[in-house]
Amino acid sequence: MSATIVLWSILGLVVLRVIYERIRDRSLPPGPRRLPLIGNFHQAPTELPWITYRNWIQEYGPITSAQFGGNTVIFIGDASIARDLLDKRGNIYSDRPRMVMAGENLTKGMHLLLRRYDERYKLHQRLDAPVLSPRASKTYYPLQDLESKQLLFDFLSTNHFRKVYERYAASLVYSLAYGIRLQTGAEPMLKHAHQIQENFGYAGRVGTWIVDALPFLNILPSCLAPWKKTAEAFYHLEKALHLGNMQTALASKSWNWAKEFLASKEASEMSDIELAYNVGILADAGLDTTSVQMRMFTLGVISYPEFVTKAQQELDEVIGLDQLPTLEDEPDLPYVTAVMKESLRWRSIVPGGIPHATLEEDDYLGYRIPKGATIISLFWAMALDENTFDRPLEFRPERWLEVPESGKERFVNFFGYGRRICTGRHIAKNSLFLLIARILWGFNICPTIGDDGKPKQVNDMHMTSGFVSSPLPFEAIFKPRSEHHKEIIESSWHNAEKDVGVILGSIKEKQISIGLKVRG
Numbered sequence: 061m062s063a064t065i066v067l068w069s070i071l072g073l074v075v076l077r078v079i080y081e082r083i084r085d086r087s088l089p090p091g092p093r094r095l096p097l098i099g100n101f102h103q104a105p106t107e108l109p110w111i112t113y114r115n116w117i118q119e120y121g122p123i124t125s126a127q128f129g130g131n132t133v134i135f136i137g138d139a140s141i142a143r144d145l146l147d148k149r150g151n152i153y154s155d156r157p158r159m160v161m162a163g164e165n166l167t168k169g170m171h172l173l174l175r176r177y178d179e180r181y182k183l184h185q186r187l188d189a190p191v192l193s194p195r196a197s198k199t200y201y202p203l204q205d206l207e208s209k210q211l212l213f214d215f216l217s218t219n220h221f222r223k224v225y226e227r228y229a230a231s232l233v234y235s236l237a238y239g240i241r242l243q244t245g246a247e248p249m250l251k252h253a254h255q256i257q258e259n260f261g262y263a264g265r266v267g268t269w270i271v272d273a274l275p276f277l278n279i280l281p282s283c284l285a286p287w288k289k290t291a292e293a294f295y296h297l298e299k300a301l302h303l304g305n306m307q308t309a310l311a312s313k314s315w316n317w318a319k320e321f322l323a324s325k326e327a328s329e330m331s332d333i334e335l336a337y338n339v340g341i342l343a344d345a346g347l348d349t350t351s352v353q354m355r356m357f358t359l360g361v362i363s364y365p366e367f368v369t370k371a372q373q374e375l376d377e378v379i380g381l382d383q384l385p386t387l388e389d390e391p392d393l394p395y396v397t398a399v400m401k402e403s404l405r406w407r408s409i410v411p412g413g414i415p416h417a418t419l420e421e422d423d424y425l426g427y428r429i430p431k432g433a434t435i436i437s438l439f440w441a442m443a444l445d446e447n448t449f450d451r452p453l454e455f456r457p458e459r460w461l462e463v464p465e466s467g468k469e470r471f472v473n474f475f476g477y478g479r480r481i482c483t484g485r486h487i488a489k490n491s492l493f494l495l496i497a498r499i500l501w502g503f504n505i506c507p508t509i510g511d512d513g514k515p516k517q518v519n520d521m522h523m524t525s526g527f528v529s530s531p532l533p534f535e536a537i538f539k540p541r542s543e544h545h546k547e548i549i550e551s552s553w554h555n556a557e558k559d560v561g562v563i564l565g566s567i568k569e570k571q572i573s574i575g576l577k578v579r580g
């Protein structure tokens with residue numbers, strides 16, 4: 061074959077490809093200009109990608125499309141469009157995009173968050189639903205009460221708030237899932253669990269693995285696919301943690317989710333490892349989320365301290381000085397509830413949203429949304445939308461108590477959408493309310509003082525990338541509001557029931573008494 065024929069053939073293929081892409085992209089929502097083959101891949105940042113995506117939304121409109129290799133991605137930057145598609149058309153928009161490295165190689169299809177929307181996924185949802193319902197979640201209050209009392213007590217002797225929040229969140233979810241209280245936060249199993257989270261975040265990083273861009277490469281044998289070795293090592297580490305915790309839970313005398321699940325009809329259709337992963341993924345999901353959201357709240361206090369006085373006035377009037385607020389007080393504490401909502405809006409722990417995918421082609425506002433497209437509801441854009449939130453960069457709880465000026469729908473889906481909405485949201489919201497109310501009741505939180513004698517400045521826009529985005533390290537000082545507050549915190553902790561077996565037993569009794577079906 062002469063060189064001329066080769067050249068003409070290549071040119072012909074390129075032309076055919078361009079024609080194919082033109083047809084493929086017809087009627088898609090507008091978006092940045094694509095290059096042949098790679099589309100916008102070269103424009104997808106690995107660090108803080110939501111900032112670039114928000115810029116695209118501002119330039120091209122609230123529903124924007126881009127092409128990452130063979131994958132069409134639709135970005136949504138408007139709360140009502142996100143609800144129209146992800147909530148109201150949940151039958152189409154509840155799948156997840158394929159993530160070869162994190163979803164298939166590392167977690168072997170067993171990570172609930174990444175599961176495709178199929179019968180197996182629904183089986184897992186049926187298994188989990190009874191322990192995560194609003195009514196069941198309310199019965200976990202005695203554990204949240206105990207752990208939050210320890211949290212307040214810990215703040216009397218340390219300002220290391222990251223550790224204090226992490227211990228709270230981990231101990232709560234490990235008690236529920238496995239009957240294991242984590243009293244110090246330095247337990248080896250917790251270190252192991254954090255390593256697993258880190259590995260998952262690494263495996264899930266966009267732009268890190270060639271196999272995520274070109275999934276067909278995954279059929280290569282391990283000797284030609286070095287990523288498989290990494291995934292296999294991570295998998296064995298994770299499997300050991302979930303199976304080990306499951307064994308401890310089943311051997312424990314107390315009621316826990318592991319026992320509850322094992323006794324269910326759904327579990328009889330699962331292997332030991334699939335069941336252990338189910339419990340393990342729930343435990344993982346509860347580890348970082350609540351604690352990082354509490355760091356966002358702390359960042360809000362340091363950056364916009366004015367709201368604290370108003371919250372404390374409300375707490376003093378409604379609760380008084382002699383007792384801690386409880387979950388029952390929520391309806392009487394609208395300002396504190398607004399602080400919780402504002403923490404979730406101001407800095408989401410998932411600013412890039414968690415991607416959904418379409419199960420079939422759809423039509424919306426005259427645009428074609430292809431089957432298999434990745435759908436990103438961009439929390440960062442919706443939470444900072446100036447048309448719906450006045451001065452959105454400010455932490456201003458009042459906005460949740462005022463009647464919004466514009467008639468436009470505001471972003472409130474902090475826990476996601478439709479059939480993939482966060483299943484731990486009732487537990488999470490109860491924790492956030494209780495922690496925020498109790499911390500504001502008992503403490504003033506101040507910035508640390510620098511060498512120049514002035515409060516150290518903290519940049520409230522400095523965040524990490526990754527599955528869960530957290531603030532970069534900053535310092536804060538937790539001071540009890542008075543000697544009296546300190547005494548109440550000490551006595552509440554000293555008088556608390558600390559035996560997790562007794563508390564879990566009382567939770568089981570409570571569930572039976574209110575008519576919940578208890579299996580374990």
Ligand code: HEM
Nearest residue numbers: 173345346349350353414475476477480481482483484488
């Ligand atoms: C402040 C705390 C939390 C926040 C902000 C949060 C947020 C989210 C978001 C945005 C999603 C994705 C929803 C979607 O795809 O539309 C999600 C999924 C999920 N969350 Fe949470 N979450 C929190 C705490 C928790 C806790 C405590 C648990 C478990 C006890 C949990 C369990 C899960 C699970 C299992 C999923 C996967 C749902 C699925 O794909 O079907 N989350 N969460």
